[in-house]
Amino acid sequence: MLKRVGESIDTEGAVTTVRDAAFPAPFASELEFNSPVHGNWNIVHTGMQLPESRQIYVCADNCMRGVVLTAAEMNAADRFSFVIVEEENLLNGNLEDVTIEGVTDVIKKLPEYPKAVLLFTVCLHHFLGCDLDRVYRELEERFPEIVFIRCYMDPIMQKTGLTPDQKLRKAMYDPLSERTPETKSVSLLGSDFALDETADIPRFLKEHGYAVRELPACKTWEEYLELSASELFVSFYPPGRYGAEVQAERLGRQHLYLPACFGYDEITQHMNGLADALHLPSIDAKDEIAACERALEQAHREIGDTPIAIDYLFHPRPLGLARLLISHGFVVETVYLDSISPEEKEDFEWLREHAPGLKLAATIQVKMRVLPRGGEREVLAIGQKAAWFTKSRHFVNMVQGGGLYGFDGIRKLAQLMTEAFREEKDTESLVIQKGWGCDCCL
Template identity: 45%
Template structure:
């Protein structure tokens, strides 16, 4: 007879949870064996690469490593823009990996029903281990196919804990196909984001209402529109993982890089927007009305949500501590953060939380003990983010990743509306969080 095996609930989660007062900055938890929960809404390198229109992706790696990226392409209905070249044991022993890539690429291109404008070639850890001459590979590909552009991308998990991470490198290489050209002083790019910045945000409005052309990869519909990003005089980043891309383009194309970090602090938001105005050479704006609207939205949300416990995770926003500070300053009952490490921009926010709310719980999302944490609560919990929903077992959650394009005072207003909706209306968390790349499933215009 079959016997149901229940997942044990672990009461002792020491090392996987600390109080805010005891949380080391920037890394509250030791790096060790990791657990990956089934909240899959954040994007990976396949999703991000697919943002460039009219390109084809080719992954070169061992068959076992392909499972995840193949499934990603299939789930987002983009398998027609995806191919792979499999490395086998004999290729390692015979040392013919350069030929394997060039010849495999030839076979792929000959069978495609279209000619891609460019090919993103993702090599893997094995190429670095065996010293594959990738410079030779790309030189041969460009000579053989002069009408197609090739760029190097990487599926290299050994880079996760040191140097430039795979996510940072992908967001840099996303712009490697841009060419140096005459810069248009009335043209601006926002770079490094998987989602287009909201048109209603102060950031976008300042750019457009002062006569500047705004470009952003998630907005592009053709490869030419993507290439036109090389004209911009200024590149704006607000996600820290995109900074490498901003520096790269500043050195390659002489485009000025402005880092205007996402924040939920009114003073920091205003400071960043003032910096934008200064660099665009336009008059600074009085944000009194914007602050008033954001404050009213927060107060309205508090009146509805009341003292309901709130859990925040890092997949909803890159600034969970900043968001927690804003909510706590307005009387919300933030009880926990699900974050494995804090970015440098959060240092002052974390310090404030330590001093004012030292008993907030900080949970790792990757510690192995989190596999066995009690994910059921009799009390209603408002979860901000998919991982917060997973670990609390709450169906009252805001289903957003990477801030979803929200920025500035306008972003705060929109987030408050989403919090109210999540509080009043349950979702099917188990169903929704299993989809990879929120915004790409089935797939909408975010991924072409």
Template identity: 65%
Template sequence: MLKRVGGEINPEGAVTTISKASFPVPFPAGLEFNSPAHGNWNIVHTGMLMPEVIQIYVCADNCMRGVVLTAAEMNAAERFSFVIIEEDNLLNGNLEDVTIEGVTDVLNKLEQKPKAVLLFTVCLHHFLGCDLDRVYEELEARFPQVVFVRCFMDPIMQKHGVTPDQKLRKAMYDPLTEQKAVSGTVSLIGSDFTLDESSDIRRILRTTGYTLKELPGCRTWEEYQQLGTGELLISCYPPAKYGADILAERLKRQHLYLPGSFDYGEIKEEIQSLVHALRIEKNVLSDDLEAFFEREITLCEDTFRHTKTVIGDTPIVLDYLFHPRPLGLAKILLEHEFQVTAVYLDSISPEEKSTFDWLKTYHPDLELRATIQAKMRVLPRKSETRTLAIGQKAAWFSGSRNFVNMVQGGGLWGFDGIRRTLELMTEAFLKEKDPRDLIVRKGWGCESCI
């Protein structure tokens, strides 16, 4: 068994203060470490949102293990198949034929054909210059009743250009047929979670008589196709914007990008954009929108005061997987005198540049800690005092049993999202949880067999 030799590990390169951090990548690239906090969704979880479809991965067996386990762990193995690529297929230059015949074999063995197939090609298809157009043309000719969706499992593209996550969230809406918009219908594009019933967007739509359609709420192919009837498209999750823009152009609809935020001013601007796009003329929101904002902010401030009386000066750490705007959350907590000590992240979104600059000026001692830098594997993972962690990675790296167990924003949005975050912090502070049991479960919100 390997044993560490020498003294303490120097955290340089894995931990820094925000005053010394560079934007947008505060840590040097190098050997990476993957912590056992697995609550974030991967491409298998996201693809399973499409109803009445199956996923087929064409890949070498060494890469297949993770995606197979993901499907099994969420009790969806019957909707998952794979085609193994072997060394001979690479040497003989017949990757196209292997892909076509393998997928054909899978579909021929199914008594009932799916409405669509999410066909995932991989890095090897890129390396070998596989003729994917030929692959899809042949499969579409053999199975005209099946829609083949072009998906990619190519982690080589993870940090350059459009990511696999963005490409998948775009591809999942490609089968939507061009159809007439239905008045009073709004479609939310590209999110893994439905918006909370109490979220600002849902409350506004409900008050004004609009219907919100979301992929996570679809149970049939027909319901899925109804997403194309939205007269207005909305996306809230940053990786969804790329695909939503393309879908809006294809369907000739307006698309509003309304990312989740912890900034009062930005939330107000986004709600004003929504109200304007909906062309709401006479209702309680449009006639007295400023009163609505004042009331919502007052409720937020009341919740901040209550949460502070409970949590006090307890150190707080948070991570980027809890929400796409971790620095925004740190900023609003610090503005309300909470003791945020560290943010776990590996890069900083361009959407948080102004927040990064503000923190750099007003809270220069705030620590930024990497999650994938190799030193994080051996640096101490235990806090000397009781710590409140917001997010699974923050919980694992800090060793806290008082943590908020959520990923990717979890359906929170707007002023209500701020209040719900504070409520979750209070709950986490008052009741311990076992991180060893919870954060190893893949896909927060999915059914898990672990």
């Protein structure tokens, strides 16, 4: 409901407490607000990970603006093309021909053909019942040397079934072909970020002589194709799980889903599951946990009772992070999220019992546009949205978990929190930059 400027806005529907929150949807799905925080990756950023490829979008010009700007902002315009669909194309019922001929024209004008084309069709193709099988069949016949990857920019599907992000993370591995599995090698699939070399999974694997393959680390098409040669596929970023499972089944590989988390027992379980799958010795987590305790204690000594806010864009497990910090004496006041992952059910229940007053605040609920941001005390924010909503100049600048994982990730987070507490950042300038971690020219 619209209110006059100057009238106070209550927080009902936009802010609640863990005690009163409904699981898994604490906030109703209604009119949405988009904050000027753009560090999370979109489909353009993700698709650019595929080496020696080109993205081609077939869309109306009003929707094209965002993806064109994304490609330009990440200095990748030389790997991006588009085909504009106009009104007459819809009225004449020739969307298939427009798509085929437009893409053909783009490719023929290139100085060199790419190894793969990520062809993004859009909502219009769904609305008009476009024969996409014909589109891809004809393009593959015209350009047999190019791999065409079926991608979608269809936000109408954002909240029903698989999201465009999930479908893209699956499609990007479709060109992988069957190979004889190589022993002593593991492929990590579905994430935008390669894990830190010291993160638990790569460190454990390399200690036992295993090669670790990840798409974000691939520089050539041949390196990318070698992802299918590993004997085991592992995914750890939730939106990438579906694609990794599909590819493992298609290529006859075992798949493990080992999501990044903050619980000592869960991390130990994941790492021992990896060890069991490879017939390796189980890990001894005592020293790892002790090192985490020291790191958290040291961070708490410095940060003290400073209020902390966390957001879901920083990590897929914001409630698990809140639980870890609260159980170690940190004062977590607010978690910014719009829904709660089923993976966080146990953490939600723990917080309901041990921190019932913890605030949950929406990020897209329309009231968040006008509710006051910030407060009397400076907040230590973990994540860009938490920083923007709290007007904090002390925040951990990272999205989607970055390369953090496991016990090592907890220790590095404690260090990042301490650094953020000590140093001020220009929040307003940083959070508007699209695609944290990309080569961005903003």
